[in-house]
Ligand code: HEM
Ligand code: SF4
């Protein structure tokens with residue numbers, strides 16, 4: 001078996017494991033940690049339905065960020081918006097048409113050109129964020145090496161991806177055969193050249209960066225993606241007078257008669 | 260006005276990008292607590308020898324008790340959205356007064372001791388050891404945060420620096436490095452019943468004096484009852500209302516409102532304080548102990564309702580936490596909100612037409628309204644979100660003809676804190692307080708220039724005390740600060756009532 005193929009296949013398994021276990025662990029940890037007091041930033045919704053709407057406005061439209069700073073908002077929207085489109089486009093490499101029900105595959109095909117050019121928007125957003133970090137004094141002060149490196153890592157992913165799409169070209173059919181074999185644990189396929197990992201340098205760089213991103217995800221500020229859903233300031237219903245809210249540890253400590 | 264040892268910041272004529280001046284507020288330190296006070300709150304008397312270990316353990320414990328702390332320490336992406344939102348940063352330019360700069364003091368240590376990345380690559384992710392310098396930075400900068408939550412409005416994840424400050428202060432208390440101002444006050448509440456340390460007889464004297472004043476002025480017997488068992492309402496004012504201007508005129512206003520409402524009410528010498536400094540030091544336990552006094556008073560006096568006076572942080576603890584800490588209040592009349600804010604109470608009466616108000620009594624005043632930070636961003640009034648903005652304004656507008664808003668980005672949930680909240684209302688922090696008031700003072704200046712405003716009304720004891728002290732630094736007069744219920748009290752047309 002070809003050694004690049006082995007290396008990338010193994011790395012994919014390791015990275016996937018770290019990403020899912022790591023993020024899963026964090027989600028369980030957040031969910032299990034009690035919020036002992038009602039602390040929504042008010043005015044806050046009075047019903048759960050209202051909280052869902054508030055959360056959607058935050059997660060999809062970055063509402064608070066919009067109120068705060070139009071420049072960060074613009075770059076953040078361009079980057080994240082394009083990121084989702086690009087990610088959806090990538091589904092093409094991870095699913096076979098016969099796996100999914102109508103019209104999923106058709107939608108994935110429909111989105112291809114948007115994803116292809118969306119990558120430029122994503123890069124533009126990332127460069128905007130990097131420029132702010134480099135040139136605004138306050139941003140420089142709060143940034144550590146990891147904050148720059150995260151942007152650089154995403155830029156590497158984006159630039160190598162764009163180069164593959166528009167300049168160097170890679171054997172997508174062969175890559176997809178490799179990927180599906182990895183996903184279906186069909187390791188015997190790797191004996192055949194048509195199922196091995198293509199070895200052009202852009203693809204190697206692109207995937208190495210993606211694997212690195214998956215590995216650092218649960219240990220880095222990328223935890224903002226699951227974290228935002230657990231922010232008590234945003235996800236609590238404003239009803240402390242109507243409904244008594246007490247954490248289990250507070251009941252145990254203060255409201256259980258001591259023997 | 261005492262001669263200041265620092266320069267009052269100049270008004271900024273147009274919006275400017277704030278610059279950074281590292282370390283300028285490093286030495287602005289409040290006094291450290293004394294052993295006796297520490298101990299009566301359940302903390303070590305002075306800095307323990309193994310403070311580092313105790314602090315890390317305490318942080319670990321808090322991480323399992325408060326989801327806010329855990330999630331907020333993890334999720335910050337350093338987007339910079341909050342960096343120019345804190346009044347203390349705007350007024351001082353010290354980057355550790357940027358909300359994220361302040362959080363990072365704790366986050367760096369969290370990363371070092373509680374995250375894999377920080378344990379393995381501290382330099383890379385900005386993780387730092389808990390050194391004595393760091394501990395001192397915690398002490399200084401977490402006592403330069405008024406826990407006003409303005410930063411949390413603008414953070415895409417709602418990260419609330421107030422939560423971080425509270426946790427940090429609790430850790431500081433746990434290692435025996437508490438702040439004198441807060442802990443002395445909490446001790447007074449435990450020993451005497453209120454923040455100012457006014458014993459029952461002194462309160463009774465004051466109230467009797469005030470009753471006479473009202474009688475002299477209006478000819479009507481308006482009662483200010485204390486410890487009267489069987490009253491319908493327990494009323495809990497901030498203790499400053501018994502004592503200092505302009506608060507006292509607010510108290511007279513409450514008395515007149517209750518008089519006109521014809522509802523029996525009483526204050527309590529046991530729960531003679533609405534404020535709850537337990538929140539400032541992030542201590543669930545102490546906050547609960549202070550809150551329980553209100554429950555006890557309500558039970559002892561056999562009241563059916565609880566109403567709170569004008570006080571911002573107090574209303575937060577009352578509105579958002581009282582039911583949690585001292586509930587359930589199933590012995591009270593469930594037809595009314597538990598607890599209720601005096602503005603809600605007065606507003607209801609106005610809605611029902613039960614108060615006769617002569618707006619022209621306030622014609623010599625041109626009024627603006629300062630939204631107190633904790634009322635605005637941590638509570639509600641009435642039954643709609645945002646009632647905390649509408650109801651006080653409706654009360655004011657029912658009492659006067661000339662009302663003007665300050666610039667829209669300084670009111671409602673974007674309001675700037677008075678800069679004296681959260682345990683900073685102490686003389687040794689005067690520099691922080693004056694500088695932090697800059698954005699509010701600019702807004703006041705603007706509405707003064709545009710509309711010749713003469714008075715700024717507010718519903719918080721801390722705001723009132725802070726503003727009367729700092730407005731002179733900016734060329735205003737301390738008499739320009741006024742209680743909302745003073746406006747009500749001046750406009751109300753009194754009639755003798757049968758209990759009168
Ligand atoms: C629920 C999903 C997500 C939400 C709501 C969200 C939201 C945000 C927001 C509001 C910001 C701050 C603005 C900015 O600096 O761009 C941000 C920053 C960031 N996000 Fe996300 N995000 C999500 C998912 C992701 C994912 C999946 C990734 C990466 C693979 C990602 C990568 C980043 C990075 C790197 C930054 C920091 C940008 C900088 O350094 O300035 N986000 N995110
Ligand atoms: S809570 Fe208020 S005082 Fe504290 S950092 Fe945020 S804006 Fe500043």
Ligand code: SF4
Nearest residue numbers: 335336338339341414
């Ligand atoms: S706004 Fe929130 S995420 Fe952005 S730097 Fe401030 S605390 Fe961090």
